[in-house]
Amino acid sequence: MAQEEKSYTPPPQNTDGRLGYLTNDQVHKLQKFWIKVYEVFDGRTPFDQSAPSSYKGQPQETEEDGMSPEGSFISSARNGTDKSINGYGSVAISPSSPKSQRSFSGWPSNSNSSVSGTSSNKSNRHSKVAPRFTGAQLHRTFWKLTMMEHPDMIMLKFLRSRKWVIEDAVKMLVTTLKWRIVENVDELIALSDVELDAKYPRFLEQMRSGKAYLRGADPLDRPICVVNTRIHHKSDQPAKTISRFALHMMECGRTVLPLGSETVIVIFDLSKFGLDNMDWRFVRLFVQCFESYYPETLAVCVVHRAPFVFWGLWKLIQPLLDVSVASKFIFTKNNAELHKVVPREVLPIHPYDGLDDWKYEYTSMQRGENDQMVDLDKKEDLLMERESLETKFDIVTRSWIKNTKQIGQTSVDRDVVAMELREQYFRLSPYVRARNMYQRQGVANDGHVQWSYNLKSSPPTSRPRTAPSAQRKQ
Known part of the structure; x- marks a missing residue:
């Protein structure tokens, strides 16, 4: 296990053109x-x-x-x-x-x-x-x-x-x-979640399903968004609902960015992915968001466990991507490769062989x-x-x-x-x-972001995310 844990190397922080580091x-x-x-x-x-x-x-x-x-x-x-x-x-x-x-x-x-x-x-x-x-x-x-x-x-x-x-x-x-x-x-x-569900049928069902959620951050304070494609079937909900849910996730992601942090990691989990899970409208929206409407927000997009059927689709998706966005895609075949991109301590034990004893559960409104x-x-x-x-x-x-x-x-x-x-x-x-x-869970609280990890073989651990000041003396 010690050998695997050392396989992760934190990436260098890119400060070029960032606030506080400008020429x-x-x-x-x-x-x-x-x-x-x-x-x-x-x-x-x-x-x-x-x-x-x-x-x-x-x-x-x-x-x-x-x-x-x-x-x-x-x-x-x-x-x-x-x-x-x-x-x-x-x-x-x-x-x-x-x-x-x-x-x-x-x-x-x-x-x-x-x-x-x-x-x-x-x-x-x-x-x-x-x-x-x-x-x-x-x-x-x-x-x-x-x-x-x-x-x-x-x-x-x-x-x-x-x-x-x-x-x-x-x-x-x-x-x-x-x-x-x-x-x-x-x-x-x-x-509110309830009001969105009233306006967009089956909105709450998207949130409860676990098809997409935010959980944890890497050492550079980049929040991690997991998308479980096997759970999604485009005929299960109106197209408008899934697009509103996707944009809602984008806006929630902004609340878990600590001061000075600008980007997120997205993990597309393609385990058990089939053609009935493919949703071209969502793919187009994803591309548009990170290329045009939320620029410079995507740090890494990990495509995890892509099956054979995906590669034919990838030939159609890749031309849609801006060169800059395409360069942020990383493909991992198994959990060991995923651990080289995202540290094990912030990944759930199941299904990623991580160290965090946690599973997704929607936190209802009070x-x-x-x-x-x-x-x-x-x-x-x-x-x-x-x-x-x-x-x-x-x-x-x-x-x-x-x-x-x-x-x-x-x-x-x-x-x-x-x-x-x-x-x-x-x-x-x-x-x-x-x-x-994420505010209900206490993760996002007035600009302070704190993820709590239940590390395997260890007592529950709280790991505050405190980024350096967004503006430094030049």
Whole structure:
């Protein structure tokens, strides 16, 4: 056993182009990127305002229905009435408009909509007229995207993904922001598991099945996501449900990233995989997410125990992959090979011959866990505080990119505000974000991530994950 345990060698930490390790030239490119992005947000430069190419027509649900296409943690207050399901509240108020005009997630209400193609007429609810977007909308969506992360960390992911070509990075960011609006990604943050199950049939069944889950992290604090393909049959649930479940997993993954950590490890377990387990829609979504919508998030994708039938499919999948993403795929034939990529101590005893005496079990919701979400007055106060900090960061950033004496130099003032935003997000979160399973388990707790391992032949071990500061002196 000792011989096998030594087979794992932690990979070197890649700091190139990462926050806290930037060269002067990289900082300068980051400044130029911010300049171009603000030009889009301010409406000072033209950009493609049409919906993403993936847009197939979304239900144009109205404010009367309690939902709008954008989705986020700012929802219709329903005039202060709790309309949530089973007491698991997820109602919020936007601080940016009078209460009578506030709509779900900051999507403009019908009275002042800046998105063409939307309508309050219920006969138009399923219109396939693609929305058009404004810079101001994308600006609001950018701030929803950042959540607890340093805004520069988000920006740098797009720059690195586009090889530091600024115009390409701008296009990619704009496309991602439009995609998050059209796909209503922020709804997956605002709604509880029970509410998601009510809206997307058999959603809870996906969570209980264990077909995909997060468990543990490697020595570089990269969370591990396991996908058990043998459990999935595409005919067992609506296609929309599995896509929402997949995106929900992506957003849950962000909550188990400790400060300074940016990437995840995905293990596709193909044990007992057959053609009836193949789901091309899911494959396309997986590729799109890690290539375009969550760039620079995939550290390694391990394809484990691929059967003969898979290799014919791989010939069709591989051409779909960007070269950068394809390079992150590793194929392991058995557990011994898997242990060279992921340490045994964070892998379950069954089926990976790991050292963690653990098996997946869904942690159910507890009544009242989201009660703070219906405290509308407190929520509004925190949202106004959030908006004030976002404006503060925008102000210091605009000053930073205009100051010729700071070309290529980092800004301490910006880092201070970024940390204030992070701290404030965790105070705001209980009022705008439904708790997920990993928060219930105590793994993710206000930015602190701690996985507990039941090591074989050892007492239960708690292993805190504490990454170094995201911003270091250069």
